[in-house]
Amino acid sequence: MLLIGERINGMFKDIKEAILNKDPAAVEYWAKRQTEKGAHILDVNTGPTVSKEDQPAVMEWLVKAAQAASPLPCCLDSTNPDAIEAGLKVHKGRAMINSTSADQWKMDIYFPMAVKYNAMLIGLAMNEKGVPKSAADRAALAMELIVNADMHGLPMPDLFVDPLALPANVGQDHGPEVIEAIRQIKTLADPPPRTTMGLSNVSQRCAERHLLNRTYMVLCMAAGLDSAIVDVDDELLVDAAAAAEVLLNRDIYCDSFLKTFRQR
Amino acid sequence: MLLIGERINGMFKDIKEAILNKDPAAVEYWAKRQTEKGAHILDVNTGPTVSKEDQPAVMEWLVKAAQAASPLPCCLDSTNPDAIEAGLKVHKGRAMINSTSADQWKMDIYFPMAVKYNAMLIGLAMNEKGVPKSAADRAALAMELIVNADMHGLPMPDLFVDPLALPANVGQDHGPEVIEAIRQIKTLADPPPRTTMGLSNVSQRCAERHLLNRTYMVLCMAAGLDSAIVDVDDELLVDAAAAAEVLLNRDIYCDSFLKTFRQR
Numbered sequence: 001m002l003l004i005g006e007r008i009n010g011m012f013k014d015i016k017e018a019i020l021n022k023d024p025a026a027v028e029y030w031a032k033r034q035t036e037k038g039a040h041i042l043d044v045n046t047g048p049t050v051s052k053e054d055q056p057a058v059m060e061w062l063v064k065a066a067q068a069a070s071p072l073p074c075c076l077d078s079t080n081p082d083a084i085e086a087g088l089k090v091h092k093g094r095a096m097i098n099s100t101s102a103d104q105w106k107m108d109i110y111f112p113m114a115v116k117y118n119a120m121l122i123g124l125a126m127n128e129k130g131v132p133k134s135a136a137d138r139a140a141l142a143m144e145l146i147v148n149a150d151m152h153g154l155p156m157p158d159l160f161v162d163p164l165a166l167p168a169n170v171g172q173d174h175g176p177e178v179i180e181a182i183r184q185i186k187t188l189a190d191p192p193p194r195t196t197m198g199l200s201n202v203s204q205r206c207a208e209r210h211l212l213n214r215t216y217m218v219l220c221m222a223a224g225l226d227s228a229i230v231d232v233d234d235e236l237l238v239d240a241a242a243a244a245e246v247l248l249n250r251d252i253y254c255d256s257f258l259k260t261f262r263q264r
Numbered sequence: 265m266l267l268i269g270e271r272i273n274g275m276f277k278d279i280k281e282a283i284l285n286k287d288p289a290a291v292e293y294w295a296k297r298q299t300e301k302g303a304h305i306l307d308v309n310t311g312p313t314v315s316k317e318d319q320p321a322v323m324e325w326l327v328k329a330a331q332a333a334s335p336l337p338c339c340l341d342s343t344n345p346d347a348i349e350a351g352l353k354v355h356k357g358r359a360m361i362n363s364t365s366a367d368q369w370k371m372d373i374y375f376p377m378a379v380k381y382n383a384m385l386i387g388l389a390m391n392e393k394g395v396p397k398s399a400a401d402r403a404a405l406a407m408e409l410i411v412n413a414d415m416h417g418l419p420m421p422d423l424f425v426d427p428l429a430l431p432a433n434v435g436q437d438h439g440p441e442v443i444e445a446i447r448q449i450k451t452l453a454d455p456p457p458r459t460t461m462g463l464s465n466v467s468q469r470c471a472e473r474h475l476l477n478r479t480y481m482v483l484c485m486a487a488g489l490d491s492a493i494v495d496v497d498d499e500l501l502v503d504a505a506a507a508a509e510v511l512l513n514r515d516i517y518c519d520s521f522l523k524t525f526r527q528r
Contacts (some may be wrong), residue, residue: 168510175510
């Protein structure tokens with residue numbers, strides 16, 4: 001289970017201020033802290049307050065600051081392809097791109113970019129028509145992502161399909177559809193693409209957010225979830241990921257499996 | 265998710281002493297406490313120290329003591345059919361029988377007994393050859409239980425198939441097989457049988473027992489687990505069951521879903 005730490009994002013006040021003041025301290029703090037807490041990749045997002053023209057420079061600065069403080073790769077998170085590419089240019093190791101939708105014009109930008117920079121790519125099971133309701137319609141969009149990966153020569157395990165979880169209080173009927181979509185997506189190619197999700201979405205504006213997040217992660221792992229963008233500061237969530245890996249026989253059991261998981 | 269409280273069992277010291285001293289206080293305490301904590305059914309087991317001849321009388325006494333203190337039905341748990349029947353004779357409401365294996369001679373005893381007393385019946389996916397390894401072999405034994413339910417006229421939702429979880433430290437490769445077995449079992453009949461499991465088995469002699477128990481329950485719920493015999497005193501486990509019900513869209517989300525689940 002690849003955990004992508006969500007915390008270096010300009011929507012959080014301390015990161016927003018770090019960006020505005022060009023002070024990398026908060027970025028470095030969260031890069032180090034998330035690394036210690038069990039993250040395998042660091043999501044890096046300029047956030048909503050940076051203007052489109054400034055995004056490439058800010059992304060470059062964020063990636064450099066994060067990688068100065070942590071050996072982990074980054075997941076470059078932006079709707080602006082120029083910002084993504086600016087991050088890729090300075091990134092050390094294999095980056096992840098977050099994300100393309102299943103719209104052809106976007107796939108025509110991001111798949112070649114992923115191949116050019118040897119990066120992994122998150123593909124969302126949505127297009128200009130929105131997020132589909134049923135598992136089958138989500139899987140159909142996943143298939144378009146898979147076809148494009150094949151066409152552009154992106155190795156299938158480097159494509160991470162996100163079936164898009166919705167908040168439990170407004171899209172409750174999507175919950176089991178997303179789980180079933182993951183199960184179907186893992187059967188669409190051999191080797192299959194990997195799967196991921198922005199986990200905190202499922203609990204937005206809900207009560208008991210931490211409980212809902214970790215429970216949904218485990219439900220999705222039963223269906224084949226390989227990765228998620230999460231709050232690794234949530235200790236019970238990381239514990240749940242480690243336990244599920246053992247119980248799904250993807251990690252060997254040992255009495256210290258929690259420690260082992262975090263050290264990897 | 266039907267939670268069957270595991271605590272009224274002669275393998276626990278206080279219940280063993282209650283039985284030996286004919287003092288119902290501990291039985292009443294756990295009947296009340298498990299009811300408050302969210303149990304829907306109370307497992308009742310004489311435990312290993314009661315001789316075979318004494319089991320029927322002790323089961324009768326346990327059922328009466330439990331039902332004097334709680335409005336919940338009991339799950340009569342014994343390898344001795346005479347003890348089960350003694351419990352059924354004094355039980356108020358619909359009892360559950362725990363359990364038959366898929367051996368024909370046992371099914372010939374327990375299915376007619378369940379029908380005669382209008383009881384639900386747990387059927388184990390094992391026979392004299394032991395517990396099979398693969399999901400398909402577990403499903404094949406489930407099919408024998410289903411055929412017997414049909415033959416004897418037990419309504420399919422009154423059959424609870426237990427695919428038999430093994431401890432993660434000795435039978436780790438069984439973990440995902442059991443999950444897949446549940447998924448297959450739910451497709452074997454329409455309406456399908458229900459599914460259950462003795463959850464604490466999965467963590468026997470393991471570290472982090474509570475974490476493993478609740479994580480495995482959620483993994484199995486994603487595949488269609490309807491019920492489990494659990495420690496309802498484990499608050500995070502009951503929380504996880506409530507959250508999974510919401511996230512699987514089997515319970516309507518409300519901000520107080522934890523309270524609602526426990527009050528039902």
